[in-house]
Amino acid sequence: MTECSQETFAFTAHFLRRVEAGFTAGRISSDGGAILLREADRKIGLLRRLEGCFVDRRHPKRIVHRVREMLAQRIFGIAMGYEDLDDHEQLRTDPLVALLSGKSDLEEDLAGKSTLNRLELVGRSERYHKIDYSAEAIDRLLVDLYLQSHPQPPEEVVLDLDATDIPLYGHQPERFFHGYYDSYCYLPLYIFAGDQLLGVRLRPSNQDASAGSLTEVSRIVEQLRTRWPGVRIVLRADSGFCREEIMAWCEANQVDYLFGLARNERLCRTIQGSMEQARRLHESSGKPARFFTEFAYRTLSSWSRERRVVAKAEYLERGENPRFVVTSLSTEEWPAQNLYEKLYCARGDMENRIKEQLHLFADRLSTAQMASNQLRLYFSALAYTLVEALRRLGLRGTDWAEAQVDTLRIKLFKIGTLVRVSVRRVFLSMSSAYPWKSLFTHVFRVLRC
Known part of the structure; x- marks a missing residue:
């Protein structure tokens, strides 16, 4: 890019006044709110x-x-909206980022893209590679952060499992075409408890959506029960995770489950009477109609036993819309309609949590090693964990308690801030025109108490 030495910029006049601009205000950062x-x-x-x-x-x-310092650069940077290493080449002189990163001398440059690249390109034997990470340790950390967020053990933990696609545009390792998503992609697994992320695993897409999920679930359950031996655990997921191996493991380990169940002719025949009722009600009322029923069901060959199935016999303007779930939860505790509408449908909120991962650039998996791409996935997950902690601790009870990360980034983090450094203090002089000062003040007071 051609270097421009122009210091003053003259814009269209405002009535009788000249409008001029210049980069003369000093060490101003655009992300002052990220100090929170x-x-x-x-x-x-x-x-x-x-x-x-x-x-x-x-x-x-x-x-x-x-x-x-480098980890802080990457994780804070992702939270603030800086998606890749090229951004850090420009941010290395930002005093606010230096403060966030824990740099002792805020006048010193931060790590540039080449240094950060060596941090991320793990698993290589070349002599310049000197930093490695333990995936097992990061896995434990995510669960530990969840455990410590609860002063008292909850009675029940619902673990939501889901897979999503990360499209690939290069020749990354383990690159396969996925017919459902109609693209070359990875298929990472996410495990949440409410809004909190407990696990993320990068996987190739040439396998079942549930592949490896039992390994992840078993280690998380073990870690939860080590700290909370009496806690009840429920697995919840769509039909992609409705597998004999997982359900049998749950039954053997006192873990409850609620999974979507893919429809088939036998299931649809079983609810034929309820569906006919729904059709007649729809035709008489002109509105969607649904009835709930339940029954014991076993597949012809893949299941080892009968299990409770709850069915929604729904008739819409476009016709029949049957839905099925299989569960270990009892009818006495969860009647059919409540089980489906209040417990199973609540898993839909997980889609918003996965969308937030994409706002935190979880799709930037372009390195040539799976371990490096897994590390990038961890960075996005950890940035989410940090933002979620801010939301849970600082924004609870406010209108922004459920604001997604892209909203918080624009409204809470993006504050023009002049950074003044003296021998005794660092003073952040924020824009007096910032419109959400009262909210910022509230979050500050809560986090500092």
């Missing part, structure tokens, strides 16, 4: 503990950028 993320991190200890998940084999006397 630093306070959220102080509350939950994410970055301090994440540093322990990495092994740094660099010579101590030659280290300019500590691992914790």
